[in-house]
Amino acid sequence: MNRGFDLVVVGAGIVGLAHALAGVRRGWRVAVVERDTRCVGASVRNFGFVTVTGQAGATRRRAERTRAVWAEVAPAAGIAVLHRGAWVTARRPAAVAVLEAYAAGPHGAGCRLVDGAAARAQLPMLHADTRAALWSRHELRVESRDALPRLAAWLAEVHGVQFFWGETVHEALAPQVRTARRVLQAARVVACPGTVFGGIGAEVLASHGLRLTRLQMLRVRPPSPWRLPGAVLGDLSLVRYGGFAQLPEAQALRTALQHDAADCLAHGVHLIVVQSADGSLVVGDSHHDDTAAGPFAAPGAPPSEAVDTLILRELQALLVPGDYGVVERWSGHYPVGHDDDVLVHTPGPATRLVVVTSGTGASTAFALADEVLDTL
Numbered sequence: 001m002n003r004g005f006d007l008v009v010v011g012a013g014i015v016g017l018a019h020a021l022a023g024v025r026r027g028w029r030v031a032v033v034e035r036d037t038r039c040v041g042a043s044v045r046n047f048g049f050v051t052v053t054g055q056a057g058a059t060r061r062r063a064e065r066t067r068a069v070w071a072e073v074a075p076a077a078g079i080a081v082l083h084r085g086a087w088v089t090a091r092r093p094a095a096v097a098v099l100e101a102y103a104a105g106p107h108g109a110g111c112r113l114v115d116g117a118a119a120r121a122q123l124p125m126l127h128a129d130t131r132a133a134l135w136s137r138h139e140l141r142v143e144s145r146d147a148l149p150r151l152a153a154w155l156a157e158v159h160g161v162q163f164f165w166g167e168t169v170h171e172a173l174a175p176q177v178r179t180a181r182r183v184l185q186a187a188r189v190v191a192c193p194g195t196v197f198g199g200i201g202a203e204v205l206a207s208h209g210l211r212l213t214r215l216q217m218l219r220v221r222p223p224s225p226w227r228l229p230g231a232v233l234g235d236l237s238l239v240r241y242g243g244f245a246q247l248p249e250a251q252a253l254r255t256a257l258q259h260d261a262a263d264c265l266a267h268g269v270h271l272i273v274v275q276s277a278d279g280s281l282v283v284g285d286s287h288h289d290d291t292a293a294g295p296f297a298a299p300g301a302p303p304s305e306a307v308d309t310l311i312l313r314e315l316q317a318l319l320v321p322g323d324y325g326v327v328e329r330w331s332g333h334y335p336v337g338h339d340d341d342v343l344v345h346t347p348g349p350a351t352r353l354v355v356v357t358s359g360t361g362a363s364t365a366f367a368l369a370d371e372v373l374d375t376l
């Protein structure tokens, strides 16, 4: 088949699917070409945590808009929203100071800071050492491994997006997208290859010095069958998310963490805990440079059991101690090394290469796609 499309998207991760949605909302005929037979990249390996609180600058604005699109699209596409809101908890006095400053600042709207006792009254599973918690109503969470296939199916069935699964794109420059099997005619092309640096856009991505960071993730059973009312984060996240980490109060927390959690900082461990429909908890993560990793990991090199142990130790300090049996382990990657959270390159007047260069694609993709298509 050799048909003309208003937009051809390369890659069926969340960034590609967001561009497909933005295209059909403009009334365009859209195709998506994906080299795998289903989505298997970062977009199905993440927490599905659409994070607004703690994001800074343009990322924050994109996250607010993207959260609104998720809230609208999820029911239409049959995607369950498993959490609404998040609890950012503080164990160390310096972490409490960060939350107080955040709550009093411009992004504190929609958030409520409570002391440890009040937080535990709502979340009895929080550790007894919790001194304070910031409740934010902004977040939502979907189960990405279910949500992505549903989103793709909805785009195909309801919006007529044509998917070409299992075809690697070798050339993507409007007006043509070329695979081994076909040449698609495209008025516009957006390539969203995620972590695949070696294919289309290889030279561009290399010239920007992008690297890959590897994250370790766990699924555990809670010690008893409780229900988390929202995502839970801890002190370590306050030096990781820009909206917290850029506050002057975060420096004292960094110093405190260097003193008593240096191993977590060294392995980029910070804790996000979310719950799935079956009651299991998704817990992570860690961050290691993985750009030059081969297929065989040396002892101690990531993915490593030692890092999983660190994540589980922090879990026991964030929530009530107990037996959190591991039921699943996986890792995923995202690109880093760009000044901004997003790299948008223009290889031609009607072609864009779009890579989210931070761990925020699920939180920003819908807004980003609108911005990109506005330029085409």
Ligand SMILES: Cc1cc2nc3c(=O)[nH]c(=O)nc-3n(C[C@H](O)[C@H](O)[C@H](O)COP(=O)(O)OP(=O)(O)OC[C@H]3O[C@@H](n4cnc5c(N)ncnc54)[C@H](O)[C@@H]3O)c2cc1C
Binding pocket: 010, 011, 012, 013, 014, 015, 016, 033, 034, 035, 036, 039, 040, 041, 042, 043, 044, 045, 046, 047, 048, 049, 050, 051, 167, 168, 169, 170, 192, 193, 194, 195, 196, 199, 200, 215, 216, 217, 285, 331, 332, 333, 334, 355, 356, 358, 359, 360, 361, 362, 363, 364
């Ligand atoms: C463990 C982990 C946890 C995370 N947690 C969160 C979170 O909670 N919240 C959040 O907002 N973000 C999170 N992120 C980041 C987020 O998942 C990513 O930013 C996002 O998934 C990137 O989406 P993508 O579509 O660019 O990439 P991908 O999902 O990797 O998709 C890219 C697709 O392009 C395809 N492709 C590449 N080259 C070609 C080609 N030549 N031809 C055809 N197809 C091609 C690939 O096969 C792939 O399917 C997390 C990431 C990881 C790894």
